[in-house]
Amino acid sequence: xxxxxxxxxxxxxxxxxxxxxxxxxxxxxxxxxxxxxxxxxxxxxxxxxxxxxxxxxxxxxxxxxxxxxxxxxxxxxxxxxxxxxxxxxxxxxxxxxxxxxxxxxxxxxxxxxxxxxxxxxxxxxxxxxxxxxxxxxxxxxxxxxxxxxxxxxxxxxxxxxxxxxxxxxxxxxxxxxxxxxxxxxxxxxxxxxxxxxxxxxxxxxxxxxxxxxxxxxxxxxxxxxxxxxxxxxxxxxxxxxxxxxxxxxxxxxxxxxxxxxxxxxxxxxxxxxxxxxxxxxxxxxxxxxxxxxxxxxxxxxxxxxxxxxxxxxxxxxxxxxxxxxxxxxxxxxxxxxxxxxxxxxxxxxxxxxxxxxxxxxxxxxxxxxxxxxxxxxxxxxxxxxxxxxxxxxxxxxxxxxxxxxxxxxxxxxxxxxxxxxxxxxxxxxxxxxxxxxxxxxxxxxxxxxxxxxxxxxxxxxxxxxxxxxxxxxxxxxxxxxxxxxxxxxxxx
Numbered sequence: 262x263x264x265x266x267x268x269x270x271x272x273x274x275x276x277x278x279x280x281x282x283x284x285x286x287x288x289x290x291x292x293x294x295x296x297x298x299x300x301x302x303x304x305x306x307x308x309x310x311x312x313x314x315x316x317x318x319x320x321x322x323x324x325x326x327x328x329x330x331x332x333x334x335x336x337x338x339x340x341x342x343x344x345x346x347x348x349x350x351x352x353x354x355x356x357x358x359x360x361x362x363x364x365x366x367x368x369x370x371x372x373x374x375x376x377x378x379x380x381x382x383x384x385x386x387x388x389x390x391x392x393x394x395x396x397x398x399x400x401x402x403x404x405x406x407x408x409x410x411x412x413x414x415x416x417x418x419x420x421x422x423x424x425x426x427x428x429x430x431x432x433x434x435x436x437x438x439x440x441x442x443x444x445x446x447x448x449x450x451x452x453x454x455x456x457x458x459x460x461x462x463x464x465x466x467x468x469x470x471x472x473x474x475x476x477x478x479x480x481x482x483x484x485x486x487x488x489x490x491x492x493x494x495x496x497x498x499x500x501x502x503x504x505x506x507x508x509x510x511x512x513x514x515x516x517x518x519x520x521x522x523x524x525x526x527x528x529x530x531x532x533x534x535x536x537x538x539x540x541x542x543x544x545x546x547x548x549x550x551x552x553x554x555x556x557x558x559x560x561x562x563x564x565x566x567x568x569x570x571x572x573x574x575x576x577x578x579x580x581x582x583x584x585x586x587x588x589x590x591x592x593x594x595x596x597x598x599x600x601x602x603x604x605x606x607x608x609x610x611x612x613x614x615x616x617x618x619x620x621x622x623x624x625x626x627x628x629x630x631x632x633x634x635x636x637x638x639x640x641x642x643x644x645x646x647x648x649x650x651x652x653x654x655x656x657x658x659x660x661x662x663x664x665x666x667x668x669x670x671x672x673x674x675x676x677x678x679x680x681x682x683x684x685x686x687x688x689x690x691x692x693x694x695x696x697x698x699x700x701x702x703x704x705x706x707x708x709x710x711x712x713x714x715x716x717x718x719x720x721x722x723x724x725x726x727x728x729x730x731x732x733x734x735x736x737x738x739x740x741x742x743x744x745x746x747x748x749x750x751x752x753x
Contacts, residue, residue: 312352314387323347333378393441422447448533456527474513560736566593572675574600578682600624620644659689680714
């Protein structure tokens with residue numbers, strides 16, 4: 262056999278030479294065109310069907326959505342595997358096809374079955390949709406929009422998100438090879454109507470009527486035309502909302518022949534939906550049950566006692582007193598008790614609390630707007646000092662309070678809560694330094710307390726800026742200490 266091959270090669274020199282040449286050229290071509298990837302895509306030929314249903318539990322998602330979709334997809338030819346995931350408010354069904362099935366053909370088959378199964382799933386539960394043509398290794402590029410130095414006040418996080426969604430995203434969408442562009446971060450701009458419950462009640466209007474008015478008054482109508490001579494005049498009513506004033510002028514109802522507008526029952530403003538994700542050890546000061554004892558370690562708690570010894574007075578809101586019944590004394594050996602100041606707008610501090618019970622031993626001041634002398638007498642008899650100040654935005658006027666405390670030679674105050682008092686103090690510009698004790702724990706809980714509450718700022722640009730920050734280890738915990746910048750919000 263070998264001799265025959267050699268004999269053939271000698272006799273057919275030209276054929277052997279040409280064959281060798283063709284093989285050589287083919288090898289070079291294959292080497293130049295062979296796709297090489299450091300991380301090759303090994304995703305199988307699959308199509309995903311996603312259905313969002315926020316109101317359903319996992320069991321209901323499986324029963325009402327996932328199972329009908331799986332049954333419908335099982336009738337498709339050339340399907341190798343069907344798998345699904347049912348979670349709270351979400352159904353994901355993955356259909357895996359044989360590798361020789363073209364992607365577009367597979368998606369066409371899936372789309373036909375989706376149209377069929379949609380009749381079995383109530384529109385109120387959700388609408389099955391196919392995911393874009395992507396793979397597990399398809400997300401290959403990320404970018405960030407940043408503001409050039411000097412333009413930080415002009416472009417906040419909301420403005421950057423708007424630029425991304427309406428300018429950058431549209432320009433990138435036309436580039437070959439890009440299937441989908443996902444935006445995350447920033448604040449998605451939206452119109453918000455902050456409804457006043459008292460106004461609704463006084464006008465006998467329900468929140469459902471407000472929803473209906475907003476929905477029905479945000480659409481274009483018409484579309485007919487009038488023929489006159491050789492011309493056709495199209496009739497069209499433009500009713501799409503384009504600005505805040507348009508929303509304010511929407512009529513909700515008529516009362517005694519007088520139209521009631523959205524502006525009469527609420528405030529229209531720009532806002533942003535809630536963001537989920539970023540957190541700082543997750544920023545809670547209590548669990549969702551209100552339990553807050555021993556969040557930090559002994560070392561951190563000892564440092565707190567040192568701060569109480571250091572400052573002339575300690576201040577809390579009446580909410581903290583009602584929730585925790587604290588003592589607010591200095592528990593370090595040889596320590597000095599600070600003067601206790603309770604911001605109690607309506608004089609709601611119970612007479613049987615530890616603070617009132619020990620007022621004759623530890624100086625205690627109740628800052629209040631309540632002028633009821635009969636109420637005040639009970640606290641005075643217990644040893645408390647009543648400091649009456651004016652009311653501001655439903656709370657004690659902290660600016661006036663600081664002035665009166667200064668007249669009593671109280672030159673330093675440690676504010677320990679609660680969240681509303683912290684916010685008001687920042688808003689009034691009386692805070693010079695912020696101390697945050699961070700424990701390596703995660704409480705979670707949407708309703709769990711946070712250190713600062715109140716109304717909050719509308720945009721990141723309006724935030725209270727901190728400077729000269731220091732991170733101090735305290736056993737297992739950390740103390741972050743920062744000075745409040747003096748050039749924002751009237752801080753002094």
